[in-house]
Amino acid sequence: MSEVIIMKELLGENTRIAEENRDLYKKDKVIMVNIMGAPGAGKTTLIKALTDELKSRSVESAVIEGDLFSSIDADKFNDNGVKSVEINTCGECHLDAAVIKSGYDSLGFKNGVVFIENVGNLICPAEFDLGEEVRIVCASVPEGDDKPFKYVPMFSYVDAVALTKCDLKEAVGFDTDNFRKGMDAVNEAPVFETSLKKGSASDPGVKGLVDFILKKS
C-alpha cells in the first residue's frame, strides 16, 4: 500500500471525527478556535490576551493546549485562572480530530469559546480538520514578510491572521505591504496586527479578533 493511499485513509477518518466534533460543539454552544503558527510566533501570549478580552466582555473561555512533550504552556493558563487541558503529542507534529475530541471531553466546558493551541508548526496542522469554527494563523513580524508566499497551504487554510510582535517592525525591517500582498495572493482573510509585549488591555488587534470570533456565534 503506498504512502499516499495510507495518508488519504488517515485523513478520511480524521474528517469523519471532525464532523462529529463540529456537531458536538454546536450542541454545547461552543465556538471552537484553532490557533496555529510556527514555534515562537506568540500563540500562547495571543490566547492569553484573547481570554482576558473575552472575560472583560463576560464570555467564558477555556484552552486545549497541544505540546510535543512538556506542559509549559498549559501551566501558564492554569496559573491565570483559565481552565485548560494539556495534550501531549509525544513528538507528533500536529493535533488531530480524535485527540481534540478526547481533550474537549475532559474539559467539560459549555457556552463560550474554546481555543486550541496547536503544535508549533506552520505546515502539518493545515492538513487536519479539527471540527473547529474559526482557524487563525499566528505569524510573527520577526519571521519575515515573505511567509504567506512560502507557506501557502497554511495561509490559504485560515479565516484570519494574527500578525504578532508588531512593535518589532522597525527593528527587523518588516515590509507590511509585502506581507499583505502575499496574503492577497492566497486568501481574503483579514489581518489583525497585535503588539502584546506591554500587555493587551488596549490592543486593537485583540479587540478586532474577539469581535471576529464572536460573530460566529
Next chain:
Amino acid sequence: MSEVIIMKELLGENTRIAEENRDLYKKDKVIMVNIMGAPGAGKTTLIKALTDELKSRSVESAVIEGDLFSSIDADKFNDNGVKSVEINTCGECHLDAAVIKSGYDSLGFKNGVVFIENVGNLICPAEFDLGEEVRIVCASVPEGDDKPFKYVPMFSYVDAVALTKCDLKEAVGFDTDNFRKGMDAVNEAPVFETSLKKGSASDPGVKGLVDFILKKS
C-alpha cells in the same frame, strides 16, 4: 497495517538511502551540512553568511534548497553566485534522503561544503537522516528562550546550534542563561551566537561555525 509500522518501514528505507549518501559524500570529499529550524529563523541568511566566510577561506560551497512550493530562497543564492538546486517538496514537511540524493546528483559538486536548507519546521526534519556529516539547528532570539525545553527531539538531534538575530535580545527580553540551561538538559552541542542584520563580515558566530564545520573534513 498500523500507522506506526508503516512509519517504521518508511524510516528504515530512508536510513538505507542515507547510508548510501554518506558513502557518496565521502568519496566526493564533500562535507554535507543540514541546516534546520522554524520558519523565519534565519536559515537562508545564515547559509549566505557561511558561504561567504568559506569563500574568504578559498573553500568552495553549494546549496540544496528545500521549499514547500516557491523558489524564493534558491533564487537568492543563484543571484549571489553560489551554485544551488531547488527541491520543491510540494507541501511535504521535511526533506528525505532520496530527494537529497537526487538534488545532490544534479548539483554535480565535489571537494567542498554543501549546505542543505531544510523546510522551515522545528519538528519533522529531526526524524529523517539525510546522510549528512553536520546537523545544525537555527534558533532565532524572537522565538523565545524556552525552545530547547519544548522542541526536545530537534535540539537533541543536532551537533551545533546557531542562535540567530542576537541583536534583538534586549528588545524581546531574551534570557540567554535559560536558553543554555534548556540546551544543557538535552545536548552538549555548542551554541554559536550570530547577528547578521548588518552583514556577516566580522561575525564571530559565523567564523566559529565555519571552524566547527571544517574540523569535520
